[in-house]
Amino acid sequence: MSDTPAETKPSFRSDVTVELVKHAAGDSDVLWAARVSTAGEQSLEELSKDPERSKGLINFLMRDRHGSPFEHNSMTFFISAPIFVFREFMRHRVGWCVAGDTEITLQSEAGDLHGRTIADLYRLRHLGPATRLREPESVGGGHVRCYDEDTLTAQRAPIVDVIESGVKPLIRITTAEGRTLRSTVDHAVLTPDGWRKAGELAVGDAVMAAATAPHPAQAPVVPGLSRGDDASVARPDSIVSVVDDGEEMTYDLSVEGPWHNFLANGIVVHNSYNEESGRYRELLPVFYVPGEERKLVQQGRPGKYEFVSGSAAQQEITQRAMEDSYIQAYEAYQQMLAAGVAREVARAVLPVGLFSSMYATCNARSLMHFLGLRTQHEQAKVPSFPQREIEMVGERMEEHWAKLMPLTHAAFNTNGRVAP
Ligand SMILES: Cc1cc2nc3c(=O)[nH]c(=O)nc-3n(C[C@H](O)[C@H](O)[C@H](O)COP(=O)(O)OP(=O)(O)OC[C@H]3O[C@@H](n4cnc5c(N)ncnc54)[C@H](O)[C@@H]3O)c2cc1C
Known part of the structure; x- marks a missing residue:
């Protein structure tokens, strides 16, 4: 199937798209987590018996900033927005993640497998001159081994990004075959029953793992293992222990679809951010032009300013200048592609207003x-002054979240919109 876009004529948008594509999130998840720790309650009926008590408990947790009960849930959003919004978005280390010493299985085009720690992958991509050495073809060319979630057969997928996610508490899961996974409790792990959060797994449960690639410390690489081998089918491996494992810097990978997973110490885990790739597909010419309601003019000094609507002339020049330069940039992009220049090189001429x-x-x-x-x-106790376009994304996300977790949302507002 061709990945050339049918439409190469630039189009312009002033809005953003935010869809809730998947979720396991409700107020009951908060209550359950909180009450298990105090009263050992495990039944969902218990939670619905006394709605006022539930509301009060959520409010108490929010007010006193007991944050961890709010972590046992998950929402996946599809977001379409200008690239400059994603530059801001990616600063938030919101995802689930794994420890820096986690070995990621990279796969070359020929099918050879190589292990490299996720902290090393981060350093290669983001720090210092070593970026020039970035994941050479001999160690996977920036591709991981991932798995088709339906057939459980191994696939190869490009890494879109490696993200440093901040210092977080970890748990360590150990399996019967000697694999270990050190991750946050909310990291999604593939099990014989589908995706489950690491923190929900217990001794006796199983995780899906690479069949012949045990923990890299024991067998770092399986030379020549390729997609067609039997060994490329993921198999269950039973959990023998789950323990708390301190706090340290964590990382996440963003992997190109359709299978957004990778092997972490030989165990199949999911990733949390996935941006469309400008290396592997031709970028569509959809560009951002502010709508009439977007205030265009900043007044006041840095740290104390406000935005006001622009004049008709300012609106006109904004629209015209943006559209003209978008069209020119996209023509240059097309010319380079037509001349055989790689997409990953040609995309440098595209502006951050591209969707x-x-x-x-x-x-x-x-x-x-x-x-x-x-x-x-x-209701915010600590006012913030975000750029309007990321705020538009935030507002749409909040609308979805408020429907899923109305008590939590209400408590967030009541307590000054400060995360617990
Ligand atoms: C209005 C606005 C203007 C901004 N302007 C700029 C700018 O000019 N330049 C710029 O570079 N950035 C700018 N930023 C980005 C900002 O500095 C933060 O990087 C971004 O908001 C993410 O915030 P965070 O680190 O608190 O959140 P998250 O990454 O979402 O982390 C959540 C929380 O987890 C904890 N945490 C996460 N990681 C660590 C860690 N490694 N160590 C300790 N605690 C951790 C912290 O408590 C943190 O607040 C701006 C942000 C806003 C909202």
């Missing part, structure tokens, strides 16, 4: 932190 899309997965606690910073709200 991109991504999947972002988060839990309510990290979403609240994001909303506290990226929306303006009359």
Whole structure:
């Protein structure tokens, strides 16, 4: 199937798209997590018996900033917005993640497998002159081994990005075959029953793992293993222990679809951010032009300013200048592609007003932190002044979240929109 876009004529948008594509999130998840820790309650009926008590408990947790009960849930959003919004968005270490010493299985085009720690992958991509050495073809060419979630057969997918996710508490899962996974509790792990959060797994459960690639410390590489081998089918491996494992810097990978997973110490895990790739597909000419309601003029000094509507002339020049330069940039992009220049090189001429899309997965606690910073709200105790376009994304995300977790959302507002 060709990946050349049918439409190469630039089009312009002033809005953003935010769809909730997948979720396991409700107020009951918060209550369950909180009550298990205090009363050992495990039944969902218990939670619905006394709605006022439930509301009160959520409010108490929010007010006193007991944050972890708000982490046992998950929402995946599809977001389409200009690239400059994603530059801001990616600063939020909202995702689930794994420890820096986690070995990621890279796969070359020929099918050879190589292990490299996720911290090394981050350093290669983001720090210093070593970027020039970035994942050479001999060690996978920037591709991971991932798995078709339907057939469980191994596939190869490009890494879109490696993200440093901040210092977070970890758990360590150990399996009967000697694999270990050190991740946050909310990291999604593939099991024989589908995706489950690491923190929900217990001794006796199983995770899906690479059949012949045990923990890299024991067998770092399986030379010559290729897609067609029997060994390329993921198999269950039973869990023998789950323990807390301290706090340290964590990382996540963003992997190109359709299978957004990778092998972490030989165990199949999901990733949390996925942006569309400008290396592997031709970028569509959809560009951002502010709508009439977008205030165009900044007044006041840095740190104390406001935005006001522009004049008709300012609106006219904004629209014209943006559209003209977008059209010119996209023509240059097309000319380079037509001359045989690689997409990953040609895309350098495209502006940050180009629309991109991504999947972002988060839990309510990290979403609240994001909303506290990226929306303006009359109930906010700590006012923030986000750029309007990321605020538009935040507002749409909040609408979806408020429907899923109305008590949590109400408590967030009541307590000044500060993440617990
Ligand atoms: C209005 C506005 C203007 C901004 N302007 C700029 C700018 O001019 N330049 C610029 O570079 N950035 C700018 N930023 C980005 C900003 O500095 C943050 O990087 C971004 O908002 C993410 O915030 P965070 O780190 O608190 O959130 P998250 O990454 O979502 O983290 C959530 C929370 O987890 C904890 N945490 C996460 N990682 C760590 C860690 N490694 N160590 C300790 N605690 C951790 C912290 O408590 C943190 O607040 C701006 C942001 C806003 C909202």
